[in-house]
Amino acid sequence: MNERAAKASDAGEPGVELRAPVGRIRCDPGWSFVSDPAKHDNYRIWLIWAGEGELVTPGGEHIALLPGVTCVMRPDGIYRAQHNPANPLGVTFLNYAYGAGDAPLPPVWCWTPDFLFLDAVTRKVVQLHAAELAGLAANGRRSAMLLRAVLDELQGAALQLQPGDVPSSRLDRDVIELANKVLEMPAEHDDISELAGAVFRSRSHFTRTFRRIYGVSPASFVKSTKLLKARNLLQTTSMSIGEICSILGYSTTQYFSRQYKSYFATTPGEDRRRAQHNTQTNEEETI
Structure with a gap:
């Protein structure tokens, strides 16, 4: 951790800011996705909880989208995704930016063994964001802290991942x-x-x-x-x-x-x- 990140951590700053859109959906059969390269500082997390599909990174890497896989997309080019219309993707999606201090930037994709934790936390982030949009509460800092917990968990999972851990069978x-x-x-x-x-x-x-x-x-x-x-x-x-x-x-x-x-x-x-x-x-x- 560098000096700036240490100061942010000591101050209890999450180092990230949640942005719209945020949600949890089961995609329509005709769904496809192309990221907007104009959003230069926008990062997005996808937590896959159902269905099957594929994400292609700006570098040409093909990532299988299966339940238990989480993707963290950077503002470094165009990402493209599609899915099997007979088995549509279920996705929790969070958009965010990095603020004061540093926060973890996990790999582009990661297999998440503690899925129940990530699913519960991301659901809560979606609920808090919806409540804030409705004017019921100012949940920005709380949402950011939970988002930071998600990034920390993904970073830890990536560091501990063994070659045989990805579900292949x-x-x-x-x-x-x-x-x-x-x-x-x-x-x-x-x-x-x-x-x-x-x-x-x-x-x-x-x-x-x-x-x-x-x-x-x-x-x-x-x-x-x-x-x-x-x-x-x-x-x-x-x-x-x-x-x-x-x-x-x-x-x-x-x-x-x-x-x-x-x-x-x-x-x-x-x-x-x-x-x-x-x-x-x-x-x-x-x-």
Whole structure:
């Protein structure tokens, strides 16, 4: 780290600034992408969570876009992308610029083993950005700090990447597709034996492969995904706790509450009241 970056880090500066557009989409079948070379200081991150496609860099490198791959595009030329219309890409996209101090600039592409973390953080960045655009809160600094965490994670993942870590086998790709189905609809994909059967493997073989790719067991992945989705519903909707339990496949509200408190160290009711209080405070500060 150079002297300027050290000063920025000591001051708690993220060193990056989030820019529009920011979002999370499942691309239309006819989608394609060509970057705008006129944006000389604009960087963009793509987190791929579904589908299959290809990105071509200004230098002519062809990068396979598969779930679990993250791309960081620089303002160094024209990037082009396309996808399989029969299996459209799902992408979380963040645009940003570097500000005061230095922040990590990860490789153009990286395989991200801790996908659940990156997916949760980038979803939060998208939510904060939307709230700021709606005039509900000034979330710029908070979004920038989360964006910095994403860049730090990608930089660390790139440094630790081993030659055999990139998913090259059909089984790996099938497991990644299943994991993304869990992320989208956890209540419908929470039976580990059924998940293993979907890729024609035994439960133990599937679990070993899943743990190698994601660093956690499929059971832990399902549990975390359900609880993170439950927390998002509690904080962003008026649905009752019972309705949330039903949607996410919990047998009873008591069981859900125990799981929730064990994971987040707070009850669902306390979490909702805290979120409502924070929303009210932000609205009052904006008026």
